[in-house]
Amino acid sequence: MGAKLFGPGSVLIITTRDVRVLNLVKVDYVCTMKEMDEKESLELFSWHAFRQPSPIQDYCKLSKKVVAYCGGLPVALEVLGSYLYERTKQEWISVLLKLERIPNDQVQEKLRISYDGLKDDMEKDIFLDICCFFIGKDRAEVTEILNGCGLYANIGISVLIERSLVKIEKNNKLGMHCLIRDMGREIIRESSAKEPGKRSRLWFHEDVHDILTKHTVRTFPY
Template identity: 40%
Template sequence: MGGIGKTTLASAVFERLRAEFEASCFVEDVRKLLEKNGGLNALQEKCLKELLKDEEINTYNLRSDFVRRRLHRKKILLVLDDVDNFMAAENLIKACGWFGEGSRIIITSRDMQVLKNTSAFLTYRVPTMYHHDALHLFSLKAFKQNQPFKNYLELSKRAVYYCHGNPLALKVLGCFLHGRGKEVWDSALTKLNHTLHKDIFKVLKLSFDGLDDDMQKNVFLDLAFFLNVGHGISLDCTRGLYGSHARIEISVLKERSLISVDRYGNIEMHALLVEMGLEISQQQLISNPEKPIRLWRPQDVFHFMKNDKLM
């Protein structure tokens, strides 16, 4: 999921291992680079220049036997960070086919389908942080030390619980609360029960925006709604709700790290993703109050039943 630490982990691995390779390159935020002018060609050119230490080289040189021989003689470490397009990833990997023996390519992605289509030899799903580590990271940002101040311990535990092990949320919230009084902490944490911090929402929403169509988006929002109001939902239920579309929609949401399914067939979703889904649904209510799709706040339900519309 967004903010889980994929880039941070890949960077740490890259810095630890790069000395063992003759050439190395870390390409951050591939998704954004592919959206810019030049797209895939520009990205390939960036990799070639860095790996061969040659500013004159360009993508047309890839057809050259001389360039291919230069690449084939080198043991290379390449990291492609935040790849969301499996066609682009496949083409990038093909261009890396001339790397020397012992070379390694690491890809980070929110989409498991990207890794499947590049025939990844090994995949690793980054877990959320354990409570002790989460409290440590939060304290570094909120107090600039390893542990919380004693008189802030209970408030810090509330903040860490809210983040549910997501490193980005821990950093953002820690920085936001740093230097503020206990009353402000209490007020801020109470507010977060109703709305996500904008920086956390922005990163998480990238996964939602990356879904392929409105059907997938609506299925995700429905699941967030059901899980929020305390009703678990199983794979069997989704087949009843969405018919023949259920299998593919659930499969895509799993691959995009937006949901998971336990061994009993029950759908699960990270608490921050539930909050993100509710916030998107609330925005939809505000923009179209005459035709509400999902109502869960008591005041909205009351006003709609009383007036046949939202206030």
């Protein structure tokens, strides 16, 4: 990246989860993002769980409990809020019982609740395919590819968007929060932690090269 690309007085903002990146480029100032406070968290959660800025009647205490487990992390508030939208109070209680068994720092396990709640395996397959291959790709093209693989991607992608697992960005491109992407890829890795060739999908080119040069394996599950 050459200095000639930027004019005098340009300010570059770098976002990363790895502070070493900032040390390598010798940035002038590091700003550590803080978690959302309880009021902000409850409002964001409510917009996704109730489609309004505050909980509906009889759901206030339950909402505050879910918000507390999210620890002020916006993506967790969005995903869990969308998952709980229009669910019964008993279903809310069931989700809370599951959250109580998850340590507060294990964000991906919280996000996985929404993945586990997808109605059928086809929706899960579409989600995992997007995690590995289609982030940043055109929605129409991805839909055509997945439909050709026997998946009902038109409705499947819509469900994932409703659950806040996938977003539509500029120019109709599929987007996904990096923590959700990592959660999906970890689900695949866990299926065969030591033998990549037995996983349903491969996304690291080193793994793909190693498998294709040493083994014969069917990596696409359809």
